Amino acid sequence: MTTTTTLARAALALAVLLTLGAGAARVEGDATRGKSIYARYAGCHAIARNRVGPRHAGLFGRAAGSLEDYAYSGAMKDWGLVWDAATLDRFLADPRGVVPGTKMGFAGIKDAAERADLIAYLAEATAP
Template structure:
């Protein structure tokens, strides 16, 4: 019985990177983001070009909430997956008002797409 429980726990703990992701499908998911974000310039939200590896709240030409600036987040697969599930749950006090993306595959695809943006 213990081996089965351990195996089940290991299966549910599969990291986001293990989910097959498709950048082209992520480009379609990005349509949900376009109301506030652009790739190459700030809009309602900060631009998302070269997001991976960037410290949250670090663009000098965008006014972030103190909560996000002080979050200590550096954007990678895991931090983006958590953020995209609900920004206000991840960083209370953020200015980003977005319910989140519930579908794990959509999040993985979107993250894969964001990796392509320079």
């Protein structure tokens, strides 16, 4: 085997290892933990009905501020994004920084793993 072939094989093996490693390092939320985090805010939100905040049923794929029977802030209605794992993660990290003028009076969740757990729960619990 030539030195070039050996080097090429080593580079390929390294690329495969890095790819596998990146996959293993991806944060997967724990929906059970997420459920108990969500329960802390039961005074503000429920899945099935509007409380202080809008209901979360059908959240994924819904445009922000789009329920007809909930009185959103203008800021939320004008935000123009659709809820998915990425937009929820951004918003929940810093609600008032990400949607200035929102009436969601909540400082957010700074811990990325807690947000991942919560989003994993919401993905399950809000599915139609």
